[in-house]
Amino acid sequence: MENPVWDDGIPMISxxxxxxxxxxxxxMVVKKKIHGFKKVHYDVYDTSGNLLLQVDGNVWKLQKKRVMRDPSGLPLLTMRCKSFKWKKEWTVSPGESPEENVLFKVEESNPLRLKTRLDVFLEDKKSDKKNHSDFHVNGRFNSLSFKVYRGKxxxxxxxxxxSWGSFCKGKENFRVKVHPEVDYSFIMALLVILDEVDN
Structure with a gap:
């Protein structure tokens, strides 16, 4: 099914x-906080200070899981990391549904590269997923920025x-710029996954 379009004819990435x-x-302004080295929490705001999204999960559990919620606390996505893999792989499910109910997958392209590249595969795609990702993420947190691409x-x-000061306090901040008609909750999920891959 094709993505819907706005009145100006530009297709949405939903x-x-x-x-x-x-x-x-x-x-968006993203504030990350690690609570007592046990739980990690992200709050996502617009520039007016309105809460848009929240993400939380445990830091040290072997099976990493992050849950994204709307401002009222309603679960939107569950992100799960596949353990014991050479290349990190995450599955993302709607709400708090089981791991088998996959919305999209995120795979590390090559863990030996100097810069991280993540390949994103939508689950309803019918073409050869091994060769053609729907989206990809390039960058690394120690280079202080990354971009999300659809094609080129x-x-x-x-x-x-x-900053070292904020890092030692378990706090980090991000600024996220999302193009018009692009699903900002999807972009936030990719930020969280890249953060986990790089850390």
Whole structure:
């Protein structure tokens, strides 16, 4: 099924839901906090300070899992890491549904590369997934930024505002710029997964 379009004819990139696509460029502020080295929590705001999304999960569990919620606490996505793999692989399911109910998968392209590349495969895609990813993420947190691409076109950019002082306090901040008509909850899920892969 083709993605719906806005009145100006530009197709939306809707993965989680159309309600997370807005017809203007969106800038988000992401605040990450590790609580007592046990739980990790992300709060996502717009530039006016309105809470858009929340993500939480345990830090040290062998089977990593992150749950994304809307401002009221309703689960939107569950992200799970496949353990004991040479290349890290994450499955993302809608709500809190079982791992078998997959919305999209994220795979590390090559863990030996200097820069991380993640390949993103939508589950409803019918073509050869091994050779053609739907999206890819290029960058690394220690280079302080990364971009999300659809084909050769960047659809979002993340800048990591890093300092040793904030890191030692278990706090990190990010600025995320999402292009118009792009699902910002999908972009946030990729940020969380890249953060986990690089850390």
């Amino acid at each position: 993965v989680v839901g159309d309600n997370f696509c807005v017809p203007y460029g969106l800038e 076109s960047a659809i979002a950019q993340v800048n990591h505002h890093y």
